[in-house]
Amino acid sequence: MVTVTRPYVAFRPPNSPLPVRFRGGELLGRGPGTEVYRAYDQELRREVAVKLFPADPDPIACRRVADEALALDRLNHRGLVSVLDGGLHRSRPYLVMQLVPGQSLSARLSAGPLPARPAVAMVALVADALAHVHSRALVHRDVKPSNILLDQYGLPYLSDFGIALLSGQARLTDVGEVLGTPAYLAPEQLVGGPLGPAVDIYALGLVLLESLSGRREYDGANKMQAALARLDRPPRVPEGLPGQLAELLRVMTHRVPGRRPTAVICTQALARASRLPSAAYQLPLPRQG
């Protein structure tokens, strides 16, 4: 007789905010208005991450945006967190995602900067994932350290693709929302210009800078000032980087979207830079003021 053992046995907490199909429900983290839980999905028979969104008073709109997020099925890349399912529970839209066991890049960076070569190699993988997104004529629009999840080997997964859809495009059209997450917005997102793949390249340039320096390039208590600072001055590229990498960072964060390289070019240039001998980097990089 064959005995089938379940891979994961968990009980359902009595006050679980998740639909009944999910067992367990450890809170992994929170975003603005969102919660992400680790759970066992009895339908898909695997461990997943379930992200709950704020309740929307219009249930039909919720259903539509969840369906739109599922349409992102056509994205399939090992550097993208896959969306497995979605729905509506007690008026809250939710997404079922691939679980990435590890920590977000923002959590990792709160412990200090990454060494230069692994940082460049990690961002090269994110650029490759973005190249896939852009090749499907889609734009992520919310590239930032909390949306880059690192697995137990430090490999990155870009998450929250399509979250702009679930937020009803609010990030891009509502000024209050824009100022809620201003740190990685491209200049054209602030001034209402046309948005294309170049907004992701700009954000990725800032993510690389932050990974190297350990601090946000445009930050401060006053979100409005922090947001507008990028219109006044370009990001400060750390000294001690190989010249080609420093130049790549400058063009990735160029004020003019058309001057930024494509994700494919970034992937190639970053992969090359990650293979440079350590002597090419003045390690550790000098601290910036």
Ligand SMILES: Nc1ncnc2c1ncn2[C@@H]1O[C@H](COP(=O)(O)OP(=O)(O)OP(=O)(O)O)[C@@H](O)[C@H]1O
């Ligand atoms: N698929 C996942 N696997 C494992 N952990 C995840 C997953 N998705 C999110 N998390 C964790 O949950 C945290 C909160 O994610 P969430 O997307 O709700 O907030 P955020 O990224 O800070 O903001 P935003 O809503 O703007 O994306 C993340 O920082 C991460 O630690």
Ligand SMILES: [Mg+2]
């Ligand atoms: Mg997120």
